[in-house]
Amino acid sequence: MRIALAQVNLHVGNFPHNRQVILEAIDRAGSTGADLVVFPELSVCGYPSRDLLFSDAYIAACLETTTQIAKHCKGIAAIVGGPWPNKEGGGKKLYNAAFLLYDGKIQHVFRKGLLPTYDVFDEYRYFESADAFRTVTYQGLRLAVTVCEDIWNPRKSGMYAIDPPALLSREKPDLMINISASPFAWDHLPGRLEILSENARLHQLPLFACNLVGGQTDLLFDGVSAVFDPQGNLMDTLAAFKEDLRVYDLDALDQIPAKPLPHKPEKEKKWQLIWDALDMGLRDYFRKTGTRKAILGLSGGIDSAVTLVIAVNALGPENVWAVLLPGPHSTQHSIDDAVALAENLGVRHDLISINDTVSALENSLEPYFSGTDSGIAEENLQARARSIILMGLSNKFGHMLLNTSNKSEAAVGYSTLYGDMSGGLSVLGDVYKTDVYGLAALINKEKEIIPSNSINKPPSAELKPDQKDTDSLPPYDVLDGILYRLLEENKDADAIVGDGYDADLVKTIIRLLSQSEYKRYQTPPILRVSPKCLGVGRQMPLEGDYRSIIHVRGK
């Protein structure tokens, strides 16, 4: 049997597009003599459809599209993903299913059993969990087909009580197929390939796994579909961050040399992965929202510099507009650095002073502010004046405003709501400041694109004279170390202190993180590149009392 993996980029709710992508891939696979072509999870509608799944019209379109694709399957079979009505009564109305299509019809429906409902996942909101799993025979071979999470519990140590591949293996299948929409995080791939390998090895079956590729708002899918032999050796992986289609002879798998499983990426490899993910994510968000042009405020600092380079790379210099918005405390060197970068990239750049707007605001507020110490309120006026000018240009000319905040400052609330927290998309919101430096190093590897001054000077919001980020925050390597343990590692205060961080500092950082939940509640969608993004995957109470988690024993 010849099996094709069709790693395609789909668009939620865009049924004509998804159908065309799938039909073209079936034809391409067919032209190579493939007997079976495998698509990602929920491919007919795209992933995640979220509450569109509650619309009867939407489910009807899913089923109609599945039927249309089935009609196209003559002389070739396809496995596509889509929702399937739960007709047995009891439980949620839908299953998350894989369909085996051939001879013009839906021949078999494989229903997903393990429904991820944590971090960014909310599948139990929509789907009933299957508790029975059956193989099906096609061209004399017995197929064990699972959907994404179903293969993630081989040791039954996870969040679920069952292991669908073990249940399927009782029927003595000849091969395993997994269709998935497993989102990217910079450290996710080794674990994903390892769990696939473990499934192949445990059941001594070849395994063909097709993963989604493309960005869908905040969620980024890196593809890297994979094939394993019955010993769990990695035979091949498909492309990362782009569409790919490859065909394999089941009988000739043993002639492919095994590849090593990847390790957790270090430094430069990590930054390259993050770069690729952000590039795809920005590109796809613009394409899928039908937006061509971006605008951003260019400060001369490193965050907006890196954001600009990513945007120019994804959209083309002709589609990106950089606006310098100097204010009363901006430095000339920042302006020079911003201009130099814009010229290096060949993007339109304009300079619009915020001084008159800030003066008008200060005059209007003078009767009330008079006699108070200048502080956060005055600083925020500047950040918000920038936002209002950028949004004015965005509204007038249809450019989407890119948010340039990084994860470190977003985490501790070192940012202005409706000011620099504005935008249609946050590009660096899941990238720690220390990794923003890594991205800058990557960008400048061949030649200096970002002026070295933007990289080397002490970070500053330039909202008051001689301001430095370190006036309010610890050095970023320390801050990021604490934040990484809190967010990605979900360590509590005691454990972080046990790692050698100062107890008072740890308490301060948890307090800042908690106190700024209300700001992040209103931030734009953030391209997710880590296992714990400060977006929909982290849902904290706004008026909760956080003392129990701030507490450090013995302090």
Place this chain on the structure above:
Amino acid sequence: MRIALAQVNLHVGNFPHNRQVILEAIDRAGSTGADLVVFPELSVCGYPSRDLLFSDAYIAACLETTTQIAKHCKGIAAIVGGPWPNKEGGGKKLYNAAFLLYDGKIQHVFRKGLLPTYDVFDEYRYFESADAFRTVTYQGLRLAVTVCEDIWNPRKSGMYAIDPPALLSREKPDLMINISASPFAWDHLPGRLEILSENARLHQLPLFACNLVGGQTDLLFDGVSAVFDPQGNLMDTLAAFKEDLRVYDLDALDQIPAKPLPHKPEKEKKWQLIWDALDMGLRDYFRKTGTRKAILGLSGGIDSAVTLVIAVNALGPENVWAVLLPGPHSTQHSIDDAVALAENLGVRHDLISINDTVSALENSLEPYFSGTDSGIAEENLQARARSIILMGLSNKFGHMLLNTSNKSEAAVGYSTLYGDMSGGLSVLGDVYKTDVYGLAALINKEKEIIPSNSINKPPSAELKPDQKDTDSLPPYDVLDGILYRLLEENKDADAIVGDGYDADLVKTIIRLLSQSEYKRYQTPPILRVSPKCLGVGRQMPLEGDYRSIIHVRGK
């Protein structure tokens, strides 16, 4: 047996507070001779704790608090709610549990089986579903204790395959107890009491149901705990929207005259419920975030007028600051109406013109806007200038900015991101414009507090000369009729057209609703008073293609 229902208002994560509230209620119940006192769902930690439940320190605090409360239970038993570790391995790490406490110890743990994961609920994100349910004997009586949703599937017609009370009734219990955190919606109570009645009737058992009261950010809990006799007759309900504690003699239930079950509230009753809910919600959000003072922009229109009255009622006139922010297209009558309202209420009011700020912005943008037609971009400058001034005052003096948008305009995106969409809390964001008029009528019932002109004039954003909302939108009764069918009734386009609405208008409204998802993604938390709020309970893709649900057959 004497049973007390302790309908208390708790604070997420505030363990000292919750413990004190619970211990005091135990003492009060004990002083009336009660044998058992029943508290709401997840009472030790508050509801919903969201991702705080992923913190080991938080769970430790939950268990410690439960243990402390148990130690207090001498000569009296209490049923409290809290998380409980899943020690059996397999599945999520926690159960949502009810604890029977007496003789200083946790005597029994009842685990929740049906985990709501829809609309605003995400319990399967945190909890494993129990599949075994056992009664327990206390003072010679066999208690069947369930947690909230567990009683909601008596016909097995819902989202779940099992019916816990039916499983418990096999053990021949003597009475049923349900602890819940069932959030308010204006039409929710009749259904909740009916399902409780049905459970009592089906199993021919008295039923004591204790529901949470209080606001927790967007989620509002109305209390109205209830007691039913074994025939399903409603014996008593506790207070709505406030704490209450009542004691019942189990043997004397038949001496209480039965009360009628309520019907779906009409008009004035509905507005009164919404008023009460918003009042409690605003009050509790301020109290639980430790905020005392509110600020808002007062336009002379009905939305900000109603918001102001609610805020003054909840926080006191001395804690609310109304700011009039007239701009180039504001009318004198609007200013007069705003001043009259502020004076009627006795709140501080100041007038800050936005004209200089708008002029400065327009001058700064003139080189770019020159030669274009004035439109949305120019209008948004005004809305954002207001926001920046209000936020300046908020940052300087610590007042929380109240958002004054209503549900109708939020739904169709007739609002400015970072402008009138700003704020720390949206008071009317789940109230349709037609119901805002209802609230105004209620406010003015005894005497004219809101100037009649604010109510009777055609709604206008006053962002360009002679602007009316109806320039862009259908009349609000038509708009709200379509939106109600789309949101609350989840009807598709065909069904709404079938209800007599114009097909093109229905398509336009769905398009506007879909196109403005990106704006609502960044709105403040909205006090939820309907069964489908445009907040966390409705999660739509930002770059989804909505054509399949906009489509109307035959058009």
